Amino acid sequence: MIKFNxxxxxxxxxxxSTASLPDIVFILLFFFMTVTVMKNQNLLVENTLPTxxxxxxxxxxxxxxxxxxxxxxxxxxxxxxxEPRIQMDNKFITVDEVGDYALQALSSMPQHLRSVATVxxxxxxxxxxxxxxxxKSELRMVNLLKINYTTYEGAAVNNL
Amino acid sequence: MKNxxxxxxxxxxxxxxxxxxxxxxxxxxxxxxxxxxxxxxxxPNITDNSVDIKERNLFEISINDADLIMAEGDIIDPKNLxxxxxxxxxxxGLPLEAEGYCNYCKGNRFADSSENPDKAIISIKAQRxxxxxxxxxxxxxxxxxxxxxxxxxxxxxxxxxxxxIYSDYxxxxxxxxxxxxxxxxxxxxxxxxxxxxxxxxxxNN
Numbered sequence: 383m384i385k386f387n388x389x390x391x392x393x394x395x396x397x398x399s400t401a402s403l404p405d406i407v408f409i410l411l412f413f414f415m416t417v418t419v420m421k422n423q424n425l426l427v428e429n430t431l432p433t434x435x436x437x438x439x440x441x442x443x444x445x446x447x448x449x450x451x452x453x454x455x456x457x458x459x460x461x462x463x464x465e466p467r468i469q470m471d472n473k474f475i476t477v478d479e480v481g482d483y484a485l486q487a488l489s490s491m492p493q494h495l496r497s498v499a500t501v502x503x504x505x506x507x508x509x510x511x512x513x514x515x516x517x518k519s520e521l522r523m524v525n526l527l528k529i530n531y532t533t534y535e536g537a538a539v540n541n542l
Numbered sequence: 543m544k545n546x547x548x549x550x551x552x553x554x555x556x557x558x559x560x561x562x563x564x565x566x567x568x569x570x571x572x573x574x575x576x577x578x579x580x581x582x583x584x585x586p587n588i589t590d591n592s593v594d595i596k597e598r599n600l601f602e603i604s605i606n607d608a609d610l611i612m613a614e615g616d617i618i619d620p621k622n623l624x625x626x627x628x629x630x631x632x633x634x635g636l637p638l639e640a641e642g643y644c645n646y647c648k649g650n651r652f653a654d655s656s657e658n659p660d661k662a663i664i665s666i667k668a669q670r671x672x673x674x675x676x677x678x679x680x681x682x683x684x685x686x687x688x689x690x691x692x693x694x695x696x697x698x699x700x701x702x703x704x705x706x707i708y709s710d711y712x713x714x715x716x717x718x719x720x721x722x723x724x725x726x727x728x729x730x731x732x733x734x735x736x737x738x739x740x741x742x743x744x745x746n747n
Contacts, residue, residue, distance in 0.1 A: 400558075403558045404554070404557040404558040404561055407558055407561040407562055407565055408561050410565055411561055411564050411565045411568065414565060414568035414569055414572055415568055417572065418568050418571060418572045419572075432674065432675035432678040432679070433675075434579070434580055434678055434679070434681075434682040435682060435686060436580065436682050436685040436686045436689055437578040437579055437580060438578060438579070438580070438581050439577070439578045440577040440578060440579065441577070446577070500581070502577065502579065503579075505674050506674075507673075507674065507675045508673075509673070509674040510670065510671050510672065510673055510674065511605075511668040511669065511670055511671070511672045511673070511674060511677055512670030512671065514674055514677070515668070515670065518584060518741075521584070522584050522585075522586070522587040523587055525586065525587065527583050527584045527585070527586060528581070528582075528583050529581075529582055529583070529584060530579040530580065530581050530582070531579050531580045531582070531678050531681065532577055532578070532579035533578065533579045533580065533678060533682075535578060538620075538678070538679040538682040538683060538686075542609070542620055542675075542676060542679055
């Protein structure tokens, strides 16, 4: 007991070395640098995706054409109302324009990827099937037949 | 006389601060992408491609405006959908001596259900006012039904689940020879249970 007290009262505890702090921070930094994907689209529509279990990954970004569907967000467009809208290339487009914009996106892809191009439909949970069907028939019109209903991972019964 | 001085040392104390700044920048800009979804391929846009399908080979799923799901004429609980689809695909209703008899099917072999998995077609119909998440859920259940059946055959033939073969095939670190084997296996399993999902265009009424 006496010995213990003596030990506690000693004033010169060595300080914790912070020399390895930069290394730790660098490791974290490299982790985030490698997983970072810079956002290239500003979302103009609400976009909470439905959930599904049998998903396949879309990990090759260079062959994906993204189409967002959803209600316009309040902050950006107060005067657009509540009807779901389609967003491509950072702006709202109508259903009839989908084909044109999709072809434009397709033509900016390298030649060898055009045949495997996939259209990723990112539709909000609040969207009705009507607009999706219109979108699909427009895509069929321009012969873009591979589509992907992009979802979150999770039990599908959550949707119901 | 030589001036013996130590070269001045650069102070590395601020290194941590610089790294922190960079770290915070990347933290803020990071969006870990979650892109995954249900892949489907649509039929080409040809209008005169009507094919006669026997009624027994068609499993109709419709979703109405109130998001109720109907399969084969009855409103059903979405939880039972997968099972129903599996029994339909796996029925194998052709008689033993007929051509196209399904010898790997484990179904009930009813005369009013599908003839064999190759003939079995699932049709998913939605109204314009049905909601999208319900549609995705139905798609998901149908794909899950196919995956369950493919899993069963894959386990029987190669002792590995279909999912594993599939993900291994797309793994970059697997050698070419191995990929060839995997591709063959994928094709065999897919031929046993080919995915035939119809998405007829919605009629507005």
